[in-house]
Amino acid sequence: MAKVVAIANQKGGVGKTTTAVNISACLSYIGKKVLLVDIDPQGNATSGAGIEKGDVDECIYNLLVEDTSVEQVIRQSSVENLDVVPSTIQLSGAEIELVSTISREIRLKKALSEMDDEYDYMIIDCPPSLGLLTINALTASDSVLIPVQCEYYALEGLSQLLNTIRLVQKHLNTDLEIEGVLLTMLDARTNLGIQVIEEVKKYFREKVFETIIPRNIRLGEAPSYGLPIILYDAKSKGAQVYLDLAKEVVTGG
Numbered sequence: 544m545a546k547v548v549a550i551a552n553q554k555g556g557v558g559k560t561t562t563a564v565n566i567s568a569c570l571s572y573i574g575k576k577v578l579l580v581d582i583d584p585q586g587n588a589t590s591g592a593g594i595e596k597g598d599v600d601e602c603i604y605n606l607l608v609e610d611t612s613v614e615q616v617i618r619q620s621s622v623e624n625l626d627v628v629p630s631t632i633q634l635s636g637a638e639i640e641l642v643s644t645i646s647r648e649i650r651l652k653k654a655l656s657e658m659d660d661e662y663d664y665m666i667i668d669c670p671p672s673l674g675l676l677t678i679n680a681l682t683a684s685d686s687v688l689i690p691v692q693c694e695y696y697a698l699e700g701l702s703q704l705l706n707t708i709r710l711v712q713k714h715l716n717t718d719l720e721i722e723g724v725l726l727t728m729l730d731a732r733t734n735l736g737i738q739v740i741e742e743v744k745k746y747f748r749e750k751v752f753e754t755i756i757p758r759n760i761r762l763g764e765a766p767s768y769g770l771p772i773i774l775y776d777a778k779s780k781g782a783q784v785y786l787d788l789a790k791e792v793v794t795g796g
């Protein structure tokens with residue numbers, strides 16, 4: 544049985560995709576079979592995992608809206624043991640098209656359950672919104688990992704996210720848990736970063752991952768080569784911290 548983890552925060556640019564791609568690659572690196580599911584129309588996780596979006600015929604859109612089987616959509620990535628359900632800009636229309644679809648919130652869950660025995664982990668990269676795509680991700684997941692950027696206003700918007708998680712728990716997925724809160728893009732040279740860490744820990748307590756992701760130039764560069772950090776620069780700080788995070792997730796940290 545695969546463990547399904549959604550990477551979600553409706554705030555843009557907090558490190559969701561960087562985390563989804565790199566935790567997926569690091570889980571594969573330590574021997575797990577992983578499916579990275581891109582449910583963001585921007586398709587950044589797709590290209591970050593080395594898949595050329597222009598070459599994708601059938602993507603997650605077809606799976607959500609047209610009942611295409613997940614097997615038909617899955618692609619191999621540049622990493623051994625890591626497969627991808629790609630997304631393209633086509634998905635941007637899905638939210639509106641799904642509105643009139645029967646069981647619109649459980650489309651992804653149904654599709655992924657077909658592949659449940661094939662993988663150890665499924666990691667879902669969510670878009671920066673709390674619409675039907677993110678609801679589909681939360682409904683399909685066992686847990687949600689929340690990246691929070693170490694900057695001023697870090698906690699802003701999190702109450703809306705927690706509210707959405709509670710609604711999903713109540714109506715669609717009673718078993719959904721919070722995997723943890725991940726602090727990202729820490730600039731250790733500033734006091735602000737330290738303050739944000741304290742603030743987030745005060746609020747989320749033991750739910751905060753021990754691993755903190757620093758700002759690391761190599762992490763920012765890797766996507767333009769279509770490579771996860773563990774392949775782009777295995778010796779970098781970025782590779783080390785995402786490997787630590789993957790281990791924390793596996794051991795239940």
Ligand SMILES: Nc1ncnc2c1ncn2[C@@H]1O[C@H](COP(=O)(O)OP(=O)(O)OP(=O)(O)O)[C@@H](O)[C@H]1O
Pocket residue numbers: 554555556557558559560561562583585587669670671727728729756757758759760762763764766
């Ligand atoms: N730890 C890091 N160090 C340096 N750059 C980073 C780090 N994490 C993310 N970035 C860069 O910051 C930008 C935003 O990160 P990312 O795309 O992962 O965020 P996101 O939450 O997925 O954004 P969106 O909400 O648009 O989907 C990207 O250019 C990424 O390469």
Ligand SMILES: [Mg+2]
Pocket residue numbers: 559560561583587669670
């Ligand atoms: Mg993203």
